Amino acid sequence: MEKSCTLLVHFDKGSPALANEIKESLEGNDVQAKIDAMRKAVMLLLNGEQLPQLFITIVRYVLPSEDHTVQKLLLLYLEIIDKTDSRGRVLPEMILICQTLRNNLQHPNEYIRGVTLRFLCRLSEAEIIEPLVPSILSNLEHRHPFVRRNAVLAIMSLYKLPQGEQLLVDAPETIERLLGTEQDASTRRNAFLMLFQCAQDRAVAYLLSHIESVTDWGELMQMVVLDLIRKVCRTNRSEKGRYIKIIIGLLDSTSTSTAVSYECAGTLVSLSSAPTAIRAAANTYCQLLLSQSDNNVKLIVLDRLNELRSAHRDIMMDLIMDVLRALSSPNLDIRRKTLDIALELITPRNVDEVVMTLKKEVVKTQSGELEKNGEYRQMLVQAIHSCAIKFPEVAGSVVHLLMDYLGDSNVASAMDVVVFVREIIETNPKLRVSIITRLLDTFYQIRAARVCACAVWILGEYCLSLSEVETAIATIKQCLGDLPFYTLNNEETDSVDSSKKPSQVNSAATVSSRRPTVLADGTYATQSAASETAMTPPNLAAGSLSSPGNLRSLILGGDFFLGAVVASNLTKIVLRLEEVQPSKTEVNKAVAGALLIMVSMLQLGQSSVMPHPIDNDSYDRIILCIRLLCNTGDEARKIWLQSCRQSFAKMLSDKQLRETEEKKAKAQVSQAQPDDLIDFYHLKSRKGMSLLELEDEVQDDLKRATGEFTKDADDANKLNRILQLTGFSDPVYAEAYVTVHHYDIVLDVTVVNRTKETLQNLCLELATMGDLKLVERPQNYVLAPESSRQIRANIKVSSTETGVIFGNIVYETSSNLLDRTVVVLNDIHIDIMDYISPASCPDAAFRTMWAEFEWENKVAVNTTIQDEKQFLEHIIKSTNMKCLTPLSALDGECGYLAANLYAKSVFGEDALVNVSIEKQGDGKLSGYIRIRSKTQGIALSLGDKITLKQKGPAS
Numbered sequence: 007m008e009k010s011c012t013l014l015v016h017f018d019k020g021s022p023a024l025a026n027e028i029k030e031s032l033e034g035n036d037v038q039a040k041i042d043a044m045r046k047a048v049m050l051l052l053n054g055e056q057l058p059q060l061f062i063t064i065v066r067y068v069l070p071s072e073d074h075t076v077q078k079l080l081l082l083y084l085e086i087i088d089k090t091d092s093r094g095r096v097l098p099e100m101i102l103i104c105q106t107l108r109n110n111l112q113h114p115n116e117y118i119r120g121v122t123l124r125f126l127c128r129l130s131e132a133e134i135i136e137p138l139v140p141s142i143l144s145n146l147e148h149r150h151p152f153v154r155r156n157a158v159l160a161i162m163s164l165y166k167l168p169q170g171e172q173l174l175v176d177a178p179e180t181i182e183r184l185l186g187t188e189q190d191a192s193t194r195r196n197a198f199l200m201l202f203q204c205a206q207d208r209a210v211a212y213l214l215s216h217i218e219s220v221t222d223w224g225e226l227m228q229m230v231v232l233d234l235i236r237k238v239c240r241t242n243r244s245e246k247g248r249y250i251k252i253i254i255g256l257l258d259s260t261s262t263s264t265a266v267s268y269e270c271a272g273t274l275v276s277l278s279s280a281p282t283a284i285r286a287a288a289n290t291y292c293q294l295l296l297s298q299s300d301n302n303v304k305l306i307v308l309d310r311l312n313e314l315r316s317a318h319r320d321i322m323m324d325l326i327m328d329v330l331r332a333l334s335s336p337n338l339d340i341r342r343k344t345l346d347i348a349l350e351l352i353t354p355r356n357v358d359e360v361v362m363t364l365k366k367e368v369v370k371t372q373s374g375e376l377e378k379n380g381e382y383r384q385m386l387v388q389a390i391h392s393c394a395i396k397f398p399e400v401a402g403s404v405v406h407l408l409m410d411y412l413g414d415s416n417v418a419s420a421m422d423v424v425v426f427v428r429e430i431i432e433t434n435p436k437l438r439v440s441i442i443t444r445l446l447d448t449f450y451q452i453r454a455a456r457v458c459a460c461a462v463w464i465l466g467e468y469c470l471s472l473s474e475v476e477t478a479i480a481t482i483k484q485c486l487g488d489l490p491f492y493t494l495n496n497e498e499t500d501s502v503d504s505s506k507k508p509s510q511v512n513s514a515a516t517v518s519s520r521r522p523t524v525l526a527d528g529t530y531a532t533q534s535a536a537s538e539t540a541m542t543p544p545n546l547a548a549g550s551l552s553s554p555g556n557l558r559s560l561i562l563g564g565d566f567f568l569g570a571v572v573a574s575n576l577t578k579i580v581l582r583l584e585e586v587q588p589s590k591t592e593v594n595k596a597v598a599g600a601l602l603i604m605v606s607m608l609q610l611g612q613s614s615v616m617p618h619p620i621d622n623d624s625y626d627r628i629i630l631c632i633r634l635l636c637n638t639g640d641e642a643r644k645i646w647l648q649s650c651r652q653s654f655a656k657m658l659s660d661k662q663l664r665e666t667e668e669k670k671a672k673a674q675v676s677q678a679q680p681d682d683l684i685d686f687y688h689l690k691s692r693k694g695m696s697l698l699e700l701e702d703e704v705q706d707d708l709k710r711a712t713g714e715f716t717k718d719a720d721d722a723n724k725l726n727r728i729l730q731l732t733g734f735s736d737p738v739y740a741e742a743y744v745t746v747h748h749y750d751i752v753l754d755v756t757v758v759n760r761t762k763e764t765l766q767n768l769c770l771e772l773a774t775m776g777d778l779k780l781v782e783r784p785q786n787y788v789l790a791p792e793s794s795r796q797i798r799a800n801i802k803v804s805s806t807e808t809g810v811i812f813g814n815i816v817y818e819t820s821s822n823l824l825d826r827t828v829v830v831l832n833d834i835h836i837d838i839m840d841y842i843s844p845a846s847c848p849d850a851a852f853r854t855m856w857a858e859f860e861w862e863n864k865v866a867v868n869t870t871i872q873d874e875k876q877f878l879e880h881i882i883k884s885t886n887m888k889c890l891t892p893l894s895a896l897d898g899e900c901g902y903l904a905a906n907l908y909a910k911s912v913f914g915e916d917a918l919v920n921v922s923i924e925k926q927g928d929g930k931l932s933g934y935i936r937i938r939s940k941t942q943g944i945a946l947s948l949g950d951k952i953t954l955k956q957k958g959p960a961s
Contacts, residue, residue: 025057032060032067037076040068044079051086061087061099069106077110077118081125089131096133104137111141116150123156127163130785132173135164139173146180151190158184158193162200168788178205185212191224198227202234209234213252220252221259228256228266232273239277246277253277257286268294268307275314284318292328301337308332308343315347326351330363338378338385345389357397364390365407380416387411387419391426395662401430402437409444412461413451418854420452424460431468432655442474446481455560459571466575467651472586478579479596482572485557489602491610492562561607564617569607570624576600577631578646581638597635604628731831737761738768738815738829744836751778751801751836757787757815758794765789767826768817770797776809778802778836789817809836 031043047060068080089100110122123145129135142164145157158181164170165177178201185197201209213220213231220231235253239246256262256270271287278284288311295307311329315322322329329351332344352360364386371383387408394401409427414420431441445461452458462482469478561569580600584593608628611620634642731740739758744751753772759765770784781800789795801811811834816826847855871880 025059028057029060029063032063037071037073040071041073041075041079044068044076044083048079048082048086051083065099065102069103074115074117078121081121085125085128089129089134096131100131100134104134107134107138108141111138111145116148116153119145119148119153120150120156123153123160126160127156130167132167132169135167136173139164143174143180146184151193154184154188155190155193155196158196158200162196162204165200165204178208181205182208182212191226195224195226195230199230202230202237206234206237210238214248217248217252217255221255221261225263225266228262229269232266232269236273236276250274250278250283254283254286257290264294264298272310275310279318281318281321284314284321285324288314288318288322288325289328292325292331295329295332301335301340304332304335304337304340305343308340308347312343312347315350319351323351323353323356326356327359327363330360333363333367338381341382342385345385349389349392352393352396354397357393357400361390361393361400361404364393365404368407368411380414380419383411383414384416384419384422387422387426391422391429394426394430395433398430398434401434402440405430405437405441406444409441409448412445412448412457413453415453417454417456420454420457421460424457424464428460428464429658431464432651432658438468438470439474442468446474446477449481450485450556452556455565455568458556458560459568462572462575466578467654469579469582470586472583475579475583475586479576479583479599482557482576482579483599483603486561486572486603487558490606491558492613492615561610566607566611566620566624569611569620570627573600573604573607573628573631576603577634578650580635581643581647584638601632601635604632729832729834731755731834732815732829736829737827738765738817740770740815740829740831742834744834746836749803751803753799753801753811753834755797755799756794757789757797759789759792761819762791764791764820765817766820768795768815770799770813770815772799772801772811772813774801774809774811776836777804778809778811779804803836810834811836 028043028047031039034040044064047057047064050057064080064083068076071077071080084103088097090096107122107126110118113119113122123142126135126138126142142157142160145153146161148154148157161174161177161181165174167173170177181197181200182205185194185201188194188197198209198212201212213234220228223231231252235249239249253270253274256266257274262270267290271290274283274287291307291311291314295304295311298304298307311322326348329344330348333341335341348360368383368386368390371379371386373379390404390408394404405427408423411423412420412427414423427441427445431438442465445464449461449465452461465478465482469475557568557572561572577600580593580596583596587593587596608620608625610616611625634646727744729742729744731742732738737760739760741756743754743756745754755770757768757770766788767786768789769786772780772784774780779802781802784797784799787795787797803809813831815829815831818826
């Protein structure tokens, strides 16, 4: 069991000092040598060394020293040495230091007195302290405030000891008299703190008798006053009216510090639910949000505002513009929290102001001064999207501004914009014409494949009039460029036939490679991804554009999924053209043009000039579009032109319905139970009550009627957390109430003496298994017959693994002090679910975090094996792993291979291994192996090296 420690000093174990060297230095006359020796002795003792032979040397040669540094180090030495034996009795040699401490308390130098008094604050042995009590009390009248303030702290510490009331009988009266005459701010604070902790009634009486002067007290004393108010009102809520006046006075005072203002606001919210009080606290938080430059302070204040928002939304709605001023901070976390709070406070009255502010912030992001402007713009777009969904009337004022950012370099931001446009055009039919017109004008600026796909879908679904349909067809054709997508010269054709080597297309094109992507459930799938590469410009015929459009560049880069999207939506547009175009000739021209585009895509996908051929899904989709245009039936036309849009509308309505149900579920509150007391506000006496007190009474009645008071103190849940530690037949009964808060575990252990004897030196000894650590060891107690005591133990959690707390209760009886009785306690199991709370996460956010946090470990692959499947078989055989995907189903012909393996022996149970291998131009294989555990998070730490068991040339 580790001992409690009040001192922590860094110690370099590289060159530890020897006890003999320290002893020789202490016995010498050189003061500097004594100082160095004392420092070494203190460091050795703090790091667990035992130096019993030094005590007598220090008593003989160090105690008489007059040097202040030596005396300070002496007190540190006395603080950390063991002053009791194994039974808790004071060692006889400790009496030798009492005279020295008494002399220090009467020393003419105030520094020696002060540090000695501070040392006494950490002593808990009554036998050493008792002869020093008169000297301690005499220091309350010393001329120097440094001595007086430390004397008050020493008296408070001694009075809180188990025998403190016998040692200092009239300490509260003495401190109260000192408080009435003291002028030093720190001494007054310490004196008031002593009354607060040791004689609360006297502290309350002093506070109420000096209400008018509280605003003139120092910051330190005002903080203690707020602590006292919280404690008093927690036990007696009926008297909180008079204390609320004190808090309001501190908030209104111009001399109040920011720390006191923050504490006042928090105390006011915890005491009262009156609108006046909540509004005063919220205004204080908003002022702190603007006046403080520290980002941590801003985040804490935003957390408090968010708590007010959830409990008092009606009051916070009036302060939404004050909250939005925090967007001026460049920190993204502050901006994100500010937007989250503001979005929950939007009403029809303030939505126009909020949207106007957000539009100004969007325009500011164009400056490019900050490197994270793209991410901030994405947050703003999402916020405006939320506003427009809740209040459709504001959509028209923002949608055209946001459409300027469809070509944003930040793909996530541009994707949010196009999703917003897609939803607005469905929910706001009046904006359809203007949105389509704007989209056709800005379509050329789009560079991201996902944004292009969504924009093309919008054109295919919502271009209804003849002019819109014709313009959409022309826009898509212009972005695709001249057809066919490639034509080779005769010389190049001959070289292709002879060598069968693929040539490269378009210097501006991108090379596509397929990589495994992580699905929402954590498994892997293969997707196509385009990466920009530098190519040597090939010799192309006139079939290609010198400055290709966005769709052309993406399709030439190998994004055939986008090609399938273009084909399907071009089919929709042509089918709609048949309905709105009276001229059959024009319709036939459009059909022929669409068929030419689709056939060109298929020709490109199956040609040898592409790094990878077209995938089967995209190929089947384009073939379906060709067949549909060649032979269109009424049923197929209805599906393509109506059912898709109806499905999208149903998806939006289901989403809104789900959000509405979630809000209703959160809004449900428990009602008052039968036979609960009901107070009638109009029958109450209002004599002598201020407006704030009346409002507070009303709010308390409302809380009582709606069951909020009973909801906070749920006795049934508390009973579930009580664990029995001993049996009913044991002489000492113990039970623990376990409180888990994030990574802190608090054990409140109730110990009951069931015998007729007094139990002495009763100690709760605890130990832990797993990544749990006991913060401090509980002290010894004396337990009277049939009495009980509360013992608190704090435990720190350092990981998410399950831990066990075990221990015993050790005590001595008054009849037999030689034998110690041990009662073994039941184990306390701390489960991971006790400090992990469930939360929801959208698929998009999950994938973003998965890619950002690197949950997996990658191991580079370097081998001379040139066949992908052969290498995979080699891994499976050499590591005793099981392949989840049949080897026959793996796509190894295209030069890329990915497989999920289940590792049984090498990487531990339930480890999922993903092998990704790609063949390079020189025929060698390169790639990586990912290791991820399904049940334990990460199977191997980042940076771990893995050596595969080899039978061949792989490494």
